[in-house]
Every structure is written in C-alpha cells, then in structure tokens.
Amino acid sequence: MSFKGTKKRPTAREIIAIIDAMGGQWNAFTGKEVTGFYVKSAAAHLETSLDIISDILINSTFPKEEIEKERGVIIEEINMYEDMPIRDIPDVYERLVFGDNSLGWNIVGRKDVIRKIKREDFLSYIKERYSPKNMSVIIAGGINPEKTTELVKKYFSEMRPFDTIRYEKVIVKQGKPKAYLKKKKTEQVHLALGVLGSSLLSPDRYPLAVLAAILGGGGSSRLFNEIRDKRGLAYYVRTFPQHYLDNGAFTTYSGLNKDKISEAIKVILEEHRILKENASTIGKDELIKGKEMLKGHLVLELEDSRSVAAFYGEQEILEDKIETPLEVLKKIDQVTSDQ
Structure with a gap:
C-alpha cells in the first residue's frame, strides 16, 4: 500500500513512472522482525530515490479504493502460496515449531483478517511503529558519504522520533516431538x-x-x-x-x-x-x-x-x-x- 499514493504524488502511477524514468527498481518486503522499503537506481539518481522513499514513509495516503483492490491482490497471493507446497511448507513448519504467536504466524496473514482491515488500521500501525527510533536508512553503492548524509537529513528530518510499541518476547519450550500433516491433493x-x-x-x-x-x-x-x-x-x-x-x-x-x-x-x-x-x-x-x-x-x-x-x-x-x-x-x- 505504501506505493499507492502520497500527498505529493497522489497515484501509484505517478510514483512508479518516476522510478521507471530513471531505470530503477522498487518494492517493499515484510519479515517476521523487519519491514523494508527500497528503490534501487543508478548512483546519479540517489536524491530522487531518497525523495520517493521518504515520501511514501511520511506522506502515504492509503486511498480506500486502493485498499479494496489490494485486499483482493493479497488474498490471491495467499491462494498462490497455498498452491505452491514448496513455498508453503516453511510457514506451516514454523507455526508448528514456534506455536500460536507472532513468530509462528504466517507473514502474509489470514484471509479473514485481510477482509476486515481498514484504512484506520494502516494509520494506527504507522503511528505506533514508524519512528526514527525504530528505523534505519541504508544506502549502498557508489556514493559520497558526506553528501549522502546531508541528503538523508534533508528528506527524513521532518520525521519526529517517539517511543514505539515493542514486540513481546517469544519463549519456545518443547518437551516432546511434534508432528503436523497438512493434506492437499498434489503429485509430491x-x-x-x-x-x-x-x-x-x-x-x-x-x-x-x-x-x-x-x-x-x-x-x-x-x-x-x-x-x-x-x-x-x-x-x-x-x-x-x-x-x-x-x-x-x-x-x-x-x-x-x-x-x-x-x-x-x-x-x-x-x-x-x-x-x-x-x-x-x-x-x-x-x-x-x-x-x-x-x-x-x-x-x-x-x-x-x-x-x-x-x-x-x-x-x-x-x-x-x-x-x-x-x-x-x-x-x-x-x-x-x-x-
């Protein structure tokens, strides 16, 4: 949702067109302990890349109509993984090993939750967690460190630090063997x-x-x-x-x-x-x-x-x-x- 529009660039097309025009790559990713947003470009376009990343972090608008469309996209992503056992089994396994907690849950989420999520949920999540105290800007490539530091200050300085909600420590204890069978009609x-x-x-x-x-x-x-x-x-x-x-x-x-x-x-x-x-x-x-x-x-x-x-x-x-x-x-x- 973060590339779907900002106050400065209201539509996803505007954001992506800028990245395409400099031959760049873009995406976001979510792990169980970190979330990341990136733009990869030639070093000559570093400032534009920082402008875009800071814009989506600070000024994303999360349009309701885009949320509705993305809801369907994510549900189909879940369906895709369900049809790919080689991709699905690590998630099934970690749920068994780590249990019913944040470490054992599937990153992509559950369909029932995705169907209910609202724009206010996005805004609340960012308000609670997207703080400079909980964030790092990483730049690699043919850059000038001093100039790059100044550019980071220029584009991210308006973010105000605050103490974020922290995750609950997960303690896993296992006293006996565990097994789980997930049945699905496949050749393998x-x-x-x-x-x-x-x-x-x-x-x-x-x-x-x-x-x-x-x-x-x-x-x-x-x-x-x-x-x-x-x-x-x-x-x-x-x-x-x-x-x-x-x-x-x-x-x-x-x-x-x-x-x-x-x-x-x-x-x-x-x-x-x-x-x-x-x-x-x-x-x-x-x-x-x-x-x-x-x-x-x-x-x-x-x-x-x-x-x-x-x-x-x-x-x-x-x-x-x-x-x-x-x-x-x-x-x-x-x-x-x-x-």
Missing part, C-alpha cells in the same frame, strides 16, 4: 524435519551454518548424496538454520514421492544421529568444503548493492554490532568440527 509430498536451533545473537550461529552446508547445503552434501543420488527419493533436499532474535530452528526440507516418505525420514534421522554421536566423521576436507561454500555464497551475494544494503541493514536493526564481510568470513573460518 513436501517434508520439513528439524529441531529448535539458536537465536540470531548466539555464538552457535556460524557452526550451525557450516553444519547445514555439510548436511544438506549443496549437490555434494551428505543428504543430497544419500537421498537423491543413492536412492532417488527426492528432487530436492536442503538443510539450513533460521535465526530470529528470540529463537531459531535447524531444518531439512525435501520434496518426495509420497510412497517414499518413511524411507526418506529414516535417512534424514540417521544422518543427524551420525553427526550428533560422532562429530569426528566430519573430516578435514569436508569441513573446509562446507566453509568455502558459505564463504563463496556470501561473496557472490555481495556483488549486488541491494544485498550489501541488506547485509548491513539487518545487522544495524537487529544485532548488537555491525560486522564487515571480512569479519564474517573470519568467523566462518574459525568453526571447528568439535563445535
């Missing part, structure tokens, strides 16, 4: 199998990342070899950790033939058991490969200026300090098989 079954993991600020973050790379991080990983190459049970299998401020999860996902589920679960559990009971099975070469995979992915990702902005921005908003890519690469290198 999608499986998520995992355990509670570490929070975003935990020292276990990097060891878990390397472990995930070894277990199910690529075409030469243990699970890919056992499940796809040796047995032909699945097209995809991957393992990765998910970290939030309060909690985390360590999860393997796979798309399987419905007649092969039991066999696949046994293989996944067996590979977990091997690593749990005998970490020495991770040899020197396998450990190095896992680290280099993570490091290579990070380096390639940071070739894009938007990814650079996200790398620093999420740290600024969520973490205690900002680390450079070199510092992160060093922490990955320091991981040992004993961890």
Whole structure:
C-alpha cells in the first residue's frame, strides 16, 4: 500500500513512472522482525530515490479504493502460496515449531483478517511503529558519504522520533516431538524435519551454518548424496538454520514421492544421529568444503548493492554490532568440527 499514493504524488502511477524514468527498481518486503522499503537506481539518481522513499514513509495516503483492490491482490497471493507446497511448507513448519504467536504466524496473514482491515488500521500501525527510533536508512553503492548524509537529513528530518510499541518476547519450550500433516491433493509430498536451533545473537550461529552446508547445503552434501543420488527419493533436499532474535530452528526440507516418505525420514534421522554421536566423521576436507561454500555464497551475494544494503541493514536493526564481510568470513573460518 505504501506505493499507492502520497500527498505529493497522489497515484501509484505517478510514483512508479518516476522510478521507471530513471531505470530503477522498487518494492517493499515484510519479515517476521523487519519491514523494508527500497528503490534501487543508478548512483546519479540517489536524491530522487531518497525523495520517493521518504515520501511514501511520511506522506502515504492509503486511498480506500486502493485498499479494496489490494485486499483482493493479497488474498490471491495467499491462494498462490497455498498452491505452491514448496513455498508453503516453511510457514506451516514454523507455526508448528514456534506455536500460536507472532513468530509462528504466517507473514502474509489470514484471509479473514485481510477482509476486515481498514484504512484506520494502516494509520494506527504507522503511528505506533514508524519512528526514527525504530528505523534505519541504508544506502549502498557508489556514493559520497558526506553528501549522502546531508541528503538523508534533508528528506527524513521532518520525521519526529517517539517511543514505539515493542514486540513481546517469544519463549519456545518443547518437551516432546511434534508432528503436523497438512493434506492437499498434489503429485509430491513436501517434508520439513528439524529441531529448535539458536537465536540470531548466539555464538552457535556460524557452526550451525557450516553444519547445514555439510548436511544438506549443496549437490555434494551428505543428504543430497544419500537421498537423491543413492536412492532417488527426492528432487530436492536442503538443510539450513533460521535465526530470529528470540529463537531459531535447524531444518531439512525435501520434496518426495509420497510412497517414499518413511524411507526418506529414516535417512534424514540417521544422518543427524551420525553427526550428533560422532562429530569426528566430519573430516578435514569436508569441513573446509562446507566453509568455502558459505564463504563463496556470501561473496557472490555481495556483488549486488541491494544485498550489501541488506547485509548491513539487518545487522544495524537487529544485532548488537555491525560486522564487515571480512569479519564474517573470519568467523566462518574459525568453526571447528568439535563445535
């Protein structure tokens, strides 16, 4: 809704036409802990980009007719995800793992809530949460830091800081195994199998990342070899950790033939058991490969200026300090098989 019109630019077409005219890209995104708005453009158009972003944050009008149209768009987005099990299963899984709370809820929302939402709800949400005290402006690319700082002051200084409503800390305790089956007529079954993991600020973050790379991080990983190459049970299998401020999860996902589920679960559990009971099975070469995979992915990702902005921005908003890519690469290198 934020690109649907402002006091300065009353229609979405006016906003988008300006971005198109400079060859830019635009969007907004919502996670469980951050919301972001961005315009990506050539460095020569930095001021225009800041003008637009500040305008939609400060002066969005949320026209009622646009809300009605967007309501239908979001409901169809939900329907689309429901028809894409590979996209839907992480949401289903996190609801099971984290429970009926803000961390377990689906980001896109529920249809019954979306059908009821009003313009006043948008205004109230912004009034309670969109404060400079709770916000960061991140700019990455070929910029002049001094001039850029002045431009940020120029376009965002009219925002008045206030104390925002804070989220309630989510405490997850699990005393026994959990399982949930979501039935839908499909050709393939999608499986998520995992355990509670570490929070975003935990020292276990990097060891878990390397472990995930070894277990199910690529075409030469243990699970890919056992499940796809040796047995032909699945097209995809991957393992990765998910970290939030309060909690985390360590999860393997796979798309399987419905007649092969039991066999696949046994293989996944067996590979977990091997690593749990005998970490020495991770040899020197396998450990190095896992680290280099993570490091290579990070380096390639940071070739894009938007990814650079996200790398620093999420740290600024969520973490205690900002680390450079070199510092992160060093922490990955320091991981040992004993961890």
